[in-house]
Amino acid sequence: MSGAMVASDSNGVIALRADHLEQAHGLSEVLKWPYRLEDWQFALELGRGFAVEVDGKLLGTALWWPYGEDFATIGMIIVSPDAQRRGIGGRLMAALLADAAGRRITLISTKDGEPLYAKLGFARCGFITQHQAVLDKVPAIDTSVPVRAATTADRAAIDAVDAAAAGMDRRLLLDALLAVADAVVIERAGVISGYGCVRRWGRGVVIGPVVAATADDAKAIVAVLASAYEGVFVRVDVTDASGLAPWLVEIGLPQVDRAPIMALGAPPISEPGAMLVALSNQSLG
Numbered sequence: 001m002s003g004a005m006v007a008s009d010s011n012g013v014i015a016l017r018a019d020h021l022e023q024a025h026g027l028s029e030v031l032k033w034p035y036r037l038e039d040w041q042f043a044l045e046l047g048r049g050f051a052v053e054v055d056g057k058l059l060g061t062a063l064w065w066p067y068g069e070d071f072a073t074i075g076m077i078i079v080s081p082d083a084q085r086r087g088i089g090g091r092l093m094a095a096l097l098a099d100a101a102g103r104r105i106t107l108i109s110t111k112d113g114e115p116l117y118a119k120l121g122f123a124r125c126g127f128i129t130q131h132q133a134v135l136d137k138v139p140a141i142d143t144s145v146p147v148r149a150a151t152t153a154d155r156a157a158i159d160a161v162d163a164a165a166a167g168m169d170r171r172l173l174l175d176a177l178l179a180v181a182d183a184v185v186i187e188r189a190g191v192i193s194g195y196g197c198v199r200r201w202g203r204g205v206v207i208g209p210v211v212a213a214t215a216d217d218a219k220a221i222v223a224v225l226a227s228a229y230e231g232v233f234v235r236v237d238v239t240d241a242s243g244l245a246p247w248l249v250e251i252g253l254p255q256v257d258r259a260p261i262m263a264l265g266a267p268p269i270s271e272p273g274a275m276l277v278a279l280s281n282q283s284l285g
Contacts, residue, residue: 012054125262147220
């Protein structure tokens with residue numbers, strides 16, 4: 001789905017293209033965001049992007065990702081520091097919202113971005129906490145929780161528990177993630193009730209998404225996924241609602257940020273017994 005259908009508009013907004021991504025990566029590096037070029041490529045291939053470019057120089061980006069027919073997430077909204085206060089962020093958001101019209105949209109806001117999003121009608125609906133560090137010691141694994149490696153035969157069950165927890169259809173995201181991630185599931189009496197992924201991303205690896213029925217199940221998934229990464233930079237972004245933040249600090253992943261989840265329209269709702277614990281990353285959800 002890479003690239004938006006709009007070639008350009010009257011405000012100078014164009015489709016973000018694959019040949020823009022090296023410059024886009026440079027913009028994120030200036031902000032000290034941890035994306036690799038490969039992370040930009042992954043994101044654009046999954047979604048639709050917009051850009052503002054002047055004389056061959058990329059000044060801003062904004063991307064969105066469709067989930068089913070009714071939902072979307074947005075992110076990677078960046079304006080070059082030397083192009084601030086020229087309305088570029090507003091123009092990119094206008095193009096993005098027009099392209100995603102009719103969908104209920106969620107995002108993770110930066111402190112600087114929140115006033116703009118609020119002005120556009122987004123409202124806070126929760127918080128995420130960002131945890132990361134070089135993992136000095138892997139956490140103890142609760143062997144009473146039946147965590148095992150995922151197989152291709154588990155895919156329909158993973159899709160089902162993800163939809164129940166996320167409240168939207170994320171099968172395209174899972175297609176991409178499961179092609180590059182190591183994944184585990186929780187299975188009891190032949191029923192899969194949770195799953196988690198770990199993959200190369202940013203400065204090391206990211207653990208997420210994690211979906212589970214209980215906080216103890218979620219901890220077991222994270223512990224198993226982290227077990228191969230002693231001495232490696234590990235990141236996990238968890239919802240406040242999951243209650244996992246204190247435990248992550250205990251196992252050596254300190255909280256480095258807390259950011260609001262914002263929604264335009266009613267946010268997606270988890271079904272009883274299904275909890276979206278950790279995000280795949282803050283942009284993709």
